Each structure stands twice: as structure tokens, then as C-alpha cells.
Amino acid sequence: MKIDSITCRVLDFPLEREFHPAWARGRNQPDLLMVLIEVETDEGVKGIGAAHAGLEAAIAIDRFVAPYFLGQDPTQVERLIPVLRDSEILGAPVYCMEMTLWDIIGKVAGLPVARLWGGFSDRVVAYCATAEVRSPAQRVDDVQRMLSEGYKAVKFRFHLTNPRDDLKVVEAVRAVVGDRIEIMVDANQAGVEPGHGGHHSWGFPTALAVARELELMQVRWLEEPLPRHDYDGLHRLRDKLDTLAIAGGEDNHGLHEFKLLIDRGCYDILQPDALLSEGVGQMRKVAALAEASGLEVAPHTWGNGIGLMANLHVAAAIPNCPFLEFPHDPPSGFTAAARDQMLLEPLTIEQDGCVHVPNRPGFGLVLDEERIARYTVSTHTSSAKD
Ligand SMILES: [Mg+2]
Known part of the structure; x- marks a missing residue:
């Protein structure tokens, strides 16, 4: 199995009411900003993950992860970990990428990751x-x-x-x-x-x-x-x-x-x-x-x-x-x-x-594709065919 493409979608969801997180010193946080990460394989299995971040994570994944993940076997997690560790030298932390690999492995195995x-x-x-x-x-x-x-x-x-x-x-x-x-x-x-x-x-x-x-x-x-x-x-x-x-x-x-x-x-x-x-x-x-x-x-x-x-x-x-x-x-x-x-x-x-723990393979995520499409701000795809 090989990684064919990595897609990062920057999502900006609204919060319906005011929110003043204590750690942000009185600032109102109007939205929920995140990056949805989808890793597709040549066998049609898709691994899902997310970054608790915005565009900076999509850029870091595109620049520092995708070149070394594309074409690799997503089940050989430990061989790919050094890429994630070293990405942080120059870019935003991307430890979140490991989640996509285990989602793929869980789906292939037919078992929840836990x-x-x-x-x-x-x-x-x-x-x-x-x-x-x-x-x-x-x-x-x-x-x-x-x-x-x-x-x-x-x-x-x-x-x-x-x-x-x-x-x-x-x-x-x-x-x-x-x-x-x-x-x-x-x-x-x-x-x-x-x-x-x-x-x-x-x-x-x-x-x-x-x-x-x-x-x-x-x-x-x-x-x-x-x-x-x-x-x-x-x-x-x-x-x-x-x-x-x-x-x-x-x-x-x-x-x-x-x-x-x-x-x-x-x-x-x-x-x-x-x-x-x-x-x-x-x-x-x-x-x-x-x-x-x-x-x-x-x-x-x-x-x-x-x-x-x-x-x-x-x-x-x-x-x-x-x-x-x-x-x-x-x-x-x-x-x-x-x-x-x-x-x-x-x-x-x-x-x-x-x-x-949901009794579904991988992490058991069921995405609301309609809502995700509605609040997608930008999409960034790296593909082995590029
Ligand atoms: Mg805490």
C-alpha cells in the first residue's frame, strides 16, 4: 500500500455565541479554526486526521511532510515518524499527521485503533x-x-x-x-x-x-x-x-x-x-x-x-x-x-x-461532508502524480 495524495482543508466554523477562553486574556473567540487532513492510498483506503491550527499547518504539511510521505507505505508508521519530528525544525508542529496513518491501519485491520x-x-x-x-x-x-x-x-x-x-x-x-x-x-x-x-x-x-x-x-x-x-x-x-x-x-x-x-x-x-x-x-x-x-x-x-x-x-x-x-x-x-x-x-x-469508544474501524470518524464543504476556506493537495 502506498500514499497517493494528502489533502489539507482549512475549515473555519462559526461559534453561535460569544466565547471568552480564560487563557486568551478576555478575547472573544468567534470561530473554530482547524485543518482537516485526508491521506489517500492507492488501495482506496483514506486516513483522516486534523490539526488544531490554521493555514500554517497546511503549509507545513505541504512543504515538510508530503514530499517524504507520498509513495510510502502508511502502515510503516515508525519509518515515517522522523519526518514529523524534523518538520518542527522549520515549520508548525505536525504531530497530528500520525493520526491519519493509524486511521488507515485500523480500517485495513477492521478494528478500532484503541x-x-x-x-x-x-x-x-x-x-x-x-x-x-x-x-x-x-x-x-x-x-x-x-x-x-x-x-x-x-x-x-x-x-x-x-x-x-x-x-x-x-x-x-x-x-x-x-x-x-x-x-x-x-x-x-x-x-x-x-x-x-x-x-x-x-x-x-x-x-x-x-x-x-x-x-x-x-x-x-x-x-x-x-x-x-x-x-x-x-x-x-x-x-x-x-x-x-x-x-x-x-x-x-x-x-x-x-x-x-x-x-x-x-x-x-x-x-x-x-x-x-x-x-x-x-x-x-x-x-x-x-x-x-x-x-x-x-x-x-x-x-x-x-x-x-x-x-x-x-x-x-x-x-x-x-x-x-x-x-x-x-x-x-x-x-x-x-x-x-x-x-x-x-x-x-x-x-x-x-x-x-465507537465500535468502528480506525478512529471511527463519520464526517459531516456537507457542513465541511460549506465552511472550507481553502484546499491544499499534494499528489504522487504531481
Ligand atoms: Mg490545560
């Missing part, structure tokens, strides 16, 4: 990942809605000028629903997006003070409390805590850097993302390193349902994944329906609080 990889489970407990900063009273209402929908866990964003005010959200939720829901907190200190208003860096003393308060309220983990390369600070922080886990890694790149995070003792829970930080198959190696070190992996996801599907399959395949990030923050514009608007079979949470 099963090909050992199939530890057919479902993963989802946590409802909120994105906006809201008042304690509003978050109490939100959590009561989540409980009625089956969620067993929720993640809040800490971004106020004074983190003491952020803590009031957790206090209010614990006071009303007790321990009926697991709580996580994300400080997004590891990377900064441009936006309005200043980004408030915590520094070590604030990170420790917040962590100790969260520990008292039985919070499951504190995510990205310090910059992504502050290996010493993260290790020192983790060392001072008893029950609160420190999580992170979504903004770190490459297998070697996850090994470094493990070796330096930075995190209890590693959070690679199949579209951003490593290839979906390489994430299994991260999970193996973590398993051998007694650590957990909880994949990061944001952006689009295709990425969530990739992360779901690796999360279900491995034995050390406690939770799957499930982005959903109504009534803002960013909901599960908005996230999955390119799919005819969106990912949903079941009454058991889990997302179930």
Missing part, C-alpha cells in the same frame, strides 16, 4: 473541561447541570488577578455538592496566548499557596501551575504536596521532552495531546514511560472533535489513564456540539460519566 493498541477499556471517564472564568454562583449552577447530565468530574480555570477569588469557586461548589463530583483546576501558566488584559504569572509562592488550599478541598489535580520549562519549580512544588496531583505537558513537545518531565519529577499526571504535543501513537510511549514510573496520563484536548477522538482512543488503550478531557462550557459558544460540528456522529457523555 483495540489494535491493546484495548484496556472501551470507555474513559470524562471530565467536563470548562473554559471561561465565571462567578462562584454561576459555577454552582453549572455543576448541578453537569451532575444531572452524568458528569463525575469538572475542571475550572483560575485566572483572576487575585487567586483567592478563584478559590471561591471551588469553595462554593464543594459547599453545595460536597464530594459528589471530582474537581480539577487549570492555571494555564505554561503558555500564554495573545489577548486583551495582562497575563498574571503566579510564580512559585502563589502556586504553592493555591495548591495547599486546593489540597484542603480534596481537589484531584492542579494543572500547569508554573511555566512549562520550569522543571525545578514543578518538582519542588510537587515535593511539598501530599494528595494534590500536579498535571501538565500539553504545551511540551516530543517524546524526549516528556521523558525529561518524568525524569525531573515535574508531574504526577502527564497531559500530551495527539494534535499538539506528540503523535497519537507516540503517546503510547509516553504512557509506557509514565507507567514504569508510577505516573498517570490524562490526554489534553481542545479545539475539535477529531482531536478528541484521537485522544479518546489512546486514553482507552492504555492502563494508566484516569480521565479524558471533554471540552464543553455552555452557554458560551464553545460546547460539545460546537466542538464536534464537523462530525455526523459527535462524541457524547453517557449516563455512566464516560465517553465510549
Whole structure:
């Protein structure tokens, strides 16, 4: 089997309502921008993937991946991985391309990718990942809605000028629903997006003070409390805590850097993302390193349902994944329906609080071709016949 063509379509979907992600410093995000990647083979099998990015990913794939993928056997994944690693030297990261190869292999094998990889489970407990900063009273209402929908866990964003005010959200939720829901907190200190208003860096003393308060309220983990390369600070922080886990890694790149995070003792829970930080198959190696070190992996996801599907399959395949990030923050514009608007079979949470792996070959994606065609901004094809 050989790769015949690679097509990248830049898609720009609307969000129906305003959306103010906490990590973008008050900016309204009006749309969902992504790249749909389709790899076609000479045997008619098509691998689907996506980038959580725009035109820059399509250009990087066209320039740095396509010349070395075309004509190659897509099932020889490990022979192609170096191409993806080296693409990042000069272009936007394209780890997302590995997803297309495993989609092809799963379709040829007639098995869901999670099963090909050992199939530890057919479902993963989802946590409802909120994105906006809201008042304690509003978050109490939100959590009561989540409980009625089956969620067993929720993640809040800490971004106020004074983190003491952020803590009031957790206090209010614990006071009303007790321990009926697991709580996580994300400080997004590891990377900064441009936006309005200043980004408030915590520094070590604030990170420790917040962590100790969260520990008292039985919070499951504190995510990205310090910059992504502050290996010493993260290790020192983790060392001072008893029950609160420190999580992170979504903004770190490459297998070697996850090994470094493990070796330096930075995190209890590693959070690679199949579209951003490593290839979906390489994430299994991260999970193996973590398993051998007694650590957990909880994949990061944001952006689009295709990425969530990739992360779901690796999360279900491995034995050390406690939770799957499930982005959903109504009534803002960013909901599960908005996230999955390119799919005819969106990912949903079941009454058991889990997302179930679809029993379809490959990643089991069913594209909404009509909607995709409507919101395609540009199409970029590289072909072996060119
Ligand atoms: Mg995060």
C-alpha cells in the first residue's frame, strides 16, 4: 500500500455565541479554526486526521511532510515518524499527521485503533473541561447541570488577578455538592496566548499557596501551575504536596521532552495531546514511560472533535489513564456540539460519566461532508502524480 495524495482543508466554523477562553486574556473567540487532513492510498483506503491550527499547518504539511510521505507505505508508521519530528525544525508542529496513518491501519485491520493498541477499556471517564472564568454562583449552577447530565468530574480555570477569588469557586461548589463530583483546576501558566488584559504569572509562592488550599478541598489535580520549562519549580512544588496531583505537558513537545518531565519529577499526571504535543501513537510511549514510573496520563484536548477522538482512543488503550478531557462550557459558544460540528456522529457523555469508544474501524470518524464543504476556506493537495 502506498500514499497517493494528502489533502489539507482549512475549515473555519462559526461559534453561535460569544466565547471568552480564560487563557486568551478576555478575547472573544468567534470561530473554530482547524485543518482537516485526508491521506489517500492507492488501495482506496483514506486516513483522516486534523490539526488544531490554521493555514500554517497546511503549509507545513505541504512543504515538510508530503514530499517524504507520498509513495510510502502508511502502515510503516515508525519509518515515517522522523519526518514529523524534523518538520518542527522549520515549520508548525505536525504531530497530528500520525493520526491519519493509524486511521488507515485500523480500517485495513477492521478494528478500532484503541483495540489494535491493546484495548484496556472501551470507555474513559470524562471530565467536563470548562473554559471561561465565571462567578462562584454561576459555577454552582453549572455543576448541578453537569451532575444531572452524568458528569463525575469538572475542571475550572483560575485566572483572576487575585487567586483567592478563584478559590471561591471551588469553595462554593464543594459547599453545595460536597464530594459528589471530582474537581480539577487549570492555571494555564505554561503558555500564554495573545489577548486583551495582562497575563498574571503566579510564580512559585502563589502556586504553592493555591495548591495547599486546593489540597484542603480534596481537589484531584492542579494543572500547569508554573511555566512549562520550569522543571525545578514543578518538582519542588510537587515535593511539598501530599494528595494534590500536579498535571501538565500539553504545551511540551516530543517524546524526549516528556521523558525529561518524568525524569525531573515535574508531574504526577502527564497531559500530551495527539494534535499538539506528540503523535497519537507516540503517546503510547509516553504512557509506557509514565507507567514504569508510577505516573498517570490524562490526554489534553481542545479545539475539535477529531482531536478528541484521537485522544479518546489512546486514553482507552492504555492502563494508566484516569480521565479524558471533554471540552464543553455552555452557554458560551464553545460546547460539545460546537466542538464536534464537523462530525455526523459527535462524541457524547453517557449516563455512566464516560465517553465510549465507537465500535468502528480506525478512529471511527463519520464526517459531516456537507457542513465541511460549506465552511472550507481553502484546499491544499499534494499528489504522487504531481
Ligand atoms: Mg490545560
